[in-house]
Amino acid sequence: MKEESVSVKQGKKALFYLIVQYQTDKIEAERTIQMGNGNRGNTMIIKNGLVFTPEGKFEKKDFYIEGEYVAKETTDNKEVEAEGCYVIPGLVDIHFHGCVRHDMCDGTEESIQALADYEAANGVLAICPATMTIPEEELFQAMNAAREHKNGKGADLVGINMEGPFVNKEKKGAQKEEDIKLADVELFHKLQEAAGGLIKLVDLAPETEGAMDFINQVKDEVHVSIAHTMADYDTATEAINRGVDHITHLYNAMPPFSHRAPGVIGAARDSECYVELICDGVHIHPSCVRATFEMFTDKRIVLISDSMMATGMEDGQYELGGQPVTVVGNLATLTEGGAIAGSATNLMDCIRTVVKEMHIPLESAVRCATLNPAKSIGIDDKYGSLEEGKYANAVVLDKDLNIVSIIQKGQVK
Structure with missing residues (x-):
């Protein structure tokens, strides 16, 4: 078989890296959509979690984040699904x-x-x-x-x-x-x-x-x-x-x-x-x-x-x-x-x-x-608490108290 030229090898190598980069960008984009990643802004809704309220109780509710802070509500459609999880303050x-x-x-x-x-x-x-x-x-x-x-x-x-x-x-x-x-x-x-x-x-x-x-x-x-x-x-x-x-x-x-x-x-x-x-x-x-x-x-x-x-x-x-x-x-x-x-x-x-x-x-x-x-x-x-106007610092835990996700000042880490 005829040996490939150096330029052909370099071209294939470059194409390989382009494909890898494309896949990496695609995965990151999907993660951004699913998790409200800060790369696309940091306004989001954490849905259906057991949220720790300022009164010291867990309540199944949605939790809103606007920028770095806890919000009363938001119209943004980026959502983090927290069904079956605890949402506690950082x-x-x-x-x-x-x-x-x-x-x-x-x-x-x-x-x-x-x-x-x-x-x-x-x-x-x-x-x-x-x-x-x-x-x-x-x-x-x-x-x-x-x-x-x-x-x-x-x-x-x-x-x-x-x-x-x-x-x-x-x-x-x-x-x-x-x-x-x-x-x-x-x-x-x-x-x-x-x-x-x-x-x-x-x-x-x-x-x-x-x-x-x-x-x-x-x-x-x-x-x-x-x-x-x-x-x-x-x-x-x-x-x-x-x-x-x-x-x-x-x-x-x-x-x-x-x-x-x-x-x-x-x-x-x-x-x-x-x-x-x-x-x-x-x-x-x-x-x-x-x-x-x-x-x-x-x-x-x-x-x-x-x-x-x-x-x-x-x-x-x-x-x-x-x-x-x-x-x-x-x-x-x-x-x-x-x-x-x-x-x-x-x-x-x-x-x-x-x-x-x-x-x-x-x-x-x-x-x-x-x-x-x-x-x-x-x-x-x-x-210290998930109250409107405070930093949106939250930790999502599963039922065994393992960390599922960490949100710091509105950014999923």
């Missing part, structure tokens, strides 16, 4: 440290973007990552990196949770003892300036020197949370009366609740504070989680992941706040000493755990991972 995680081998304390744009990408892929569309008790210069570096970050790809960076350095050494947990400081208003203001005002939560132990005065001075500019503390009931109650409105990872790194010494937990119960719960199946026993929902109701509980950089990775050796951590499954512990060092799971998995293994109603779990965290840091004007 999750809001206000307390996690890292994932996919990156940490907020890395202080780099690369790490913040990695956090944003991973969280968005798992239905968490607004993030308020937490710093740790680390050297002051590293803390400033983390704040600077957050200030410079530009939202647009991945989850929105909506704030910073400053967990440390104003904690009690006796309940330091995985916080580095040599970097723990007394509450310092001047330092906080400098860090807030470096962060461009992004610090939404600042944690402290109210029994430590200067903590009450700190609360008095900053309560109107940031949400203050009790954390890593030895405070008794009276001290915690005084702190709450002065302006504390949040409790960090309830039960963990604080005295236990007892019939004669209710401590921080009892003080929180007698207040209107939001309380964080880590429902990863490791930090808190399922019975205690159920009792907490009875005690605080789903109006005040905030589900958090408290995840560290091993989340989304295999078991092995990692780091948290400059300290080596060993991870096996969902359990992360300091390599030296064995203290629990955050979790190795994401917030969507926490919802699955709290519903399937701890038997909390899905409606309650969703509220505690969406509206409550958004309200607790003051971003519920745009995030």
Whole structure:
């Protein structure tokens, strides 16, 4: 057989690539029509889904999106069929440290973007990552990196949770003892300036020197949370009366609740504070989680992941706040000493755990991972519920709580 010329071979190769490109464009066009892809605009109707309403119930209804926002109605004919699926707001995680081998304390744009990408892929569309008790210069570096970050790809960076350095050494947990400081208003203001005002939560132990005065001075500019503390009931109650409105990872790194010494937990119960719960199946026993929902109701509980950089990775050796951590499954512990060092799971998995293994109603779990965290840091004007005028951030789940589709600001991801 006569050998083909070079020009004929090149022509066939070019034709092959044209066919491949045509097929690719055809598939993408079909996907655009079926899923309302942002390539043709982002106005759509999600049909027949069980939509999580602002009242905290699932209702079979259509859900409308106009541009980046939830709409009352739209005349656009692009539709997403959600029959048999749940449609919930994009999750809001206000307390996690890292994932996919990156940490907020890395202080780099690369790490913040990695956090944003991973969280968005798992239905968490607004993030308020937490710093740790680390050297002051590293803390400033983390704040600077957050200030410079530009939202647009991945989850929105909506704030910073400053967990440390104003904690009690006796309940330091995985916080580095040599970097723990007394509450310092001047330092906080400098860090807030470096962060461009992004610090939404600042944690402290109210029994430590200067903590009450700190609360008095900053309560109107940031949400203050009790954390890593030895405070008794009276001290915690005084702190709450002065302006504390949040409790960090309830039960963990604080005295236990007892019939004669209710401590921080009892003080929180007698207040209107939001309380964080880590429902990863490791930090808190399922019975205690159920009792907490009875005690605080789903109006005040905030589900958090408290995840560290091993989340989304295999078991092995990692780091948290400059300290080596060993991870096996969902359990992360300091390599030296064995203290629990955050979790190795994401917030969507926490919802699955709290519903399937701890038997909390899905409606309650969703509220505690969406509206409550958004309200607790003051971003519920745009995030946390599927209400007209808020960002069209939604996650479509099947009956087994697997992600079917993610919609961020009106775009199907």
